[in-house]
Amino acid sequence: MTTRVCVPIMEANVEDANRAIRSAKEGGADIVELRLDYIPDLDDGKVGDLVDSVEIPKIITIRPEREGGFWRGEEKDRVDLFLTALSFGAEYVDVEVSTDVGWRYEISKACKSSGSKMIISYHNFEKTPPKEELIDICKNEYAAGALIAKIATTVASIDDVSNILSVVDYFRRKEREIIGIGMGRLGRITRIMGPLLGSYLTYASLEKGKESAEGQLTLEETKTVLQILQG
Numbered sequence: 001m002t003t004r005v006c007v008p009i010m011e012a013n014v015e016d017a018n019r020a021i022r023s024a025k026e027g028g029a030d031i032v033e034l035r036l037d038y039i040p041d042l043d044d045g046k047v048g049d050l051v052d053s054v055e056i057p058k059i060i061t062i063r064p065e066r067e068g069g070f071w072r073g074e075e076k077d078r079v080d081l082f083l084t085a086l087s088f089g090a091e092y093v094d095v096e097v098s099t100d101v102g103w104r105y106e107i108s109k110a111c112k113s114s115g116s117k118m119i120i121s122y123h124n125f126e127k128t129p130p131k132e133e134l135i136d137i138c139k140n141e142y143a144a145g146a147l148i149a150k151i152a153t154t155v156a157s158i159d160d161v162s163n164i165l166s167v168v169d170y171f172r173r174k175e176r177e178i179i180g181i182g183m184g185r186l187g188r189i190t191r192i193m194g195p196l197l198g199s200y201l202t203y204a205s206l207e208k209g210k211e212s213a214e215g216q217l218t219l220e221e222t223k224t225v226l227q228i229l230q231g
Helices: 014-026 044-051 075-087 101-114 131-143 158-173 188-197 219-229
Strands: 005-009 031-035 058-061 092-096 117-124 148-154 177-183
Touching: 005 014, 005 219, 014 031, 014 044, 044 058, 044 075, 058 075, 075 092, 075 101, 092 101, 101 117, 117 131, 131 148, 131 158, 148 158, 158 177, 158 188, 177 188, 188 219
Parallel strands: 005 031, 031 058, 058 092, 092 117, 117 148, 148 177
Antiparallel strands: none
């Protein structure tokens, strides 16, 4: 089973972001997530420079404030930047399930044209819903055009951990691509066991202090533990 480790890049300018991408690749990351909502005055040129930089698969994320990100602009402008990234060859985009269906459709069309993969993501910063509700959320994400469904929820108990990992296993058995992440200290279990059970990838910070969500291990820690568990 393939285990992929993705490093979020959350720098505030293109130069620092490119340096972080190079460091992630040198450290053994399989994918980087470009959190473009961290870059002020984002435009097509900056997007192109980042997508065209270091050769490593990239997820383009422009997280709006309503989903815990920093994008404050118009939705049309955000979608246009996604389309620009795809035109430059971005391998993945991460679009929230809360995004208007019309805009999701535009991005989905562009993904199909470019051969890129659309991740549709659900975030819950308060709790982890029951297993059946999570399954329904993922089914809605696939119906909305996701090639990869993503759930990221706040974990408060071992039952929450079990729900997330059970959903990952449920869709693995159906041969659907899924990312299941538990946020918070207890959620660390999902960041290691998830990929071992079939989660498409796990997220790890480039170094301590660079976490995009609570509970992320570093790239070095994640790769070390996965190598030990995989023998």
